[in-house]
Amino acid sequence: MSLAWVVMQKDLRLAWRNRTAWLSAGAFATISVLIYSFAFDLATRDVRPLLPGVLWTTFLFAGVFAAGQSFQHEADEGTFDAVLLSPASPTAIFFGKAASNLIALLVIECSQLVLATILFNTALISAELLAIVFVGTVGYVSLTTLLSIMGSRVRSRAVLLPVLSMPLLIPLLIGAVRATGASLGIEAGTAPWMLLLAVFALWSTLISALLFPVAVER
């Protein structure tokens, strides 16, 4: 566990030093929220029915985009083999990477919530919504971290990663959008959707933690 902590610190430190990668993910998220507001003319109507979908498509695409970068660096520098040779077990490497991705993505998502609160004049910072965002992000980050190792092996990763991960993430998207909608008062009852989100988060964390070590083993 402490090794996972070390890997996470290392990845966060790299993410901080190499800020452009994460800044571009944040910029991507910002621009997509803005594009949605132009495309759907969100300012002039009752925006609330559309907001959950806008937020979660933005989060998912930014998340997949960012996850692709988490192994880009390792692949470019050829350091992934070195990390695998280190005393850290592959499981620890996975948890470290997923945790650092999670933290960076939560920062991006919270900034998007603030931005959307301002742009759409809807209170989006509530404990309930933050809980939904957290559980949802845990759900997709482990899966995208697992799938992003594909990126080190194939060409045209930029297209491949969204094509691979989005269909797998559809249950999460449905659950997250509905739960967010419920917390904004668009539809009644968060309970089943929160349950779905939690089950998905548990499922994806478990399966990714199990499969990552066998997949990267040389």
Next chain:
Amino acid sequence: MTALALRLLNLRWTVLPPATGIAMMAMIVGALVAAPREIIEGEVQRLMYIHVPSAIATYGAFFITFVASIMVLWKRDMRWDALARGSAQVGVLFTALVLLSGAIWGRPIWGVYWTWDARLTTTLILFLIYSAYLLARAISDSTDEQAARYAAVIGIVGFLDVPLIQMSVRWWRTLHPQPIIFTTKPALPGEMLIVLLIGFVAVFLLAAWLISLSTETERLHQRLAGVRAGVDRHEGA
């Protein structure tokens, strides 16, 4: 034991093609001629004899991909990768067939080609997942073991995702008001049931034969790539 299994496996080149052909002919004759005309739905109902078996065959093919993907990670044998790919190809083909025949049937019966019904949506998502799997495998080298292992991860995750997809899509569609599509399902009369059973046999045989063929093709691809690499090394030396 292994010798017997191998002998049985070799039958797929001699027994399977004619058996498939005969069963397919029987299914076509049965579906088009022998089976009675459905009173309410009319001729288009005859699509059922290929649609329903294809849907089941789809799940079978993806299950084979799932098992073969586990074996890729476990045994590190590229033959399992060939089976996983070959089976996924046939699965995607049959999913497309199911979606297409369903749309042709849906237009006159439901009034629409497509509706976001739970079962249709699940099938579409399966189609997307395994198409992505094939895409991922196609743009990496066929002899690349690491890429095969990564693809196997998708083969496993994709199959284990199915219950979650079904759960989410069902809740999604039922919590929303929807026109009722599936009304009470009448039990099938005897003749229709027999034709449907023949359809099952025919489609399963066809799927098995196609999986054998596509797996063998993948194997040949792998061997060809291996030979090519050998020649390159030889010329380089």
